[in-house]
Amino acid sequence: MMTAINNDLLDDLKWRGLIAQTTDEAALRESLKKPVTLYLGTDPTAPSIHVGNLVPLLVMRRFQLAGHNPILLVGGATGLVGDPSGRNDERSLNDTAIVEQWVNRIKLQLSKFMDFETTHNPATMANNLDWTAPLSTIAFLRDIGKHFSVNQMLNKDSVSSRLEKDGISYTEFSYQVLQSMDYLELFRRSNCTLQIGGSDQWGNITAGLDLIRRAEGGSAHALTVPLLTKADGTKFGKTAGGSVWLDPEMTSPYAFFQYWLNSDDADVIKFIKTFSFKTREEIEELEKTHNENPGAREAHRALARELTSLVHSPEIAQRVEVAARALFGQADLAELDEATLASAIAELPRTTVKAGEELPTWVDLLAATGVVDSKSAARRIVKESGAYLNNEKVPSEDFKLEKSHFLCGKYALLRKGKRDLAAVELIS
């Protein structure tokens, strides 16, 4: 990993559109001339992080590559309380045991994006439960609470917007205090002087800066990344099926790759700037290619490849791409060898059929894979002629599979519409 301090870091981030707000930019720029310690907090609100969380996380990685010292904080405590930022209703509390389990899974995920081994500026991991849990109520109110003005707390957007609506519980109201304590704690123990986060975190981060000033007379910085938007107005990182997760159990590497490959033309360059570690020159070159011939989808492919490699692995990215080509009919299915076929199908939702038994209909099988919610839905697909078996159209609702349909004697490929694939495996 590169260890030299890169003074162009802020400029690069700006060019990529990765800076929403910062505290005093000149002072921040000055401080970044030497290695600083910075942190990013992630709350365990699900068993996995999703592609939206990846935006600030990769900014952290850029900071580490530029020679700074990253701390990844997992919100074992804040996750129990619930951040009101960016929400217009109260969160339901998650069970402590569940949150603990999520903390562990998320720690593991986050750690893949940082270098913990380098001797120069290794990343470290923290959990705010470590210093929050032992704190007594009296100590909390006297040592921390005294530094907070309720008036200012009420002025935070996350709180005031909720007061105008259905209100906010004392629990969520206190969230900003907990996050402020984290910053103070890391400032004290590691001289952490920069916190980054999504733009919705600005209020929470600046609350921390105030606490550091009041409690320690110290000064520190804030940097937020903008909320990533899509040209069509829909939410980034969501599909019909839900969020795009990093956990391969929750979003298969195949689906992950497809998500990026199917990016809107109008978004793809922005996504590359946001996520890719290619240089500015390389990206500008891709932009040119893309504008000249968007149909070739060079930029889409580069984006999908790079991110799948980063999040899963280069081997998986390679496999998934080969699979996609074959499954989308860019290669003859019948000519695939069993190993290639098996690895392609490994990424798909699937069902099994026992060799000796009578083979079910296409409709039954598609429903069994879970690609559609009901048999009625599967029938509809056939009726609307969007049903395929091994890339050939399924003629009728009562169409039954036959032995000969199984490629290499083992696998049959179901497709619904243009891009929704599933597989059937024949087992003995």
Add this chain to the structure above:
RNA sequence: GGCGGGUUGCCCGAGCGGCCAAUGGGAGGGGACUGUAAAUCCCCCGGCUCUGCCUUCGAAGGUUCAAAUCCUUCACCCGCCA
């Protein structure tokens, strides 16, 4: 505490005893055109053992040959008056 209005399918929202699995819009799905884009156009969109049957209109009871529609109780929301 009193009076009135509301709670409908993934979301918004019509329906106000039979013609209701329930108008319309959005989301979603299939097709055409393309590039596994976008826009546009056409079609579909509760489930099933599918010319029929089953389960849905806040919850539970009731009236009726027949209820999303009427009655009773309960829960929640929203107004107005105390």
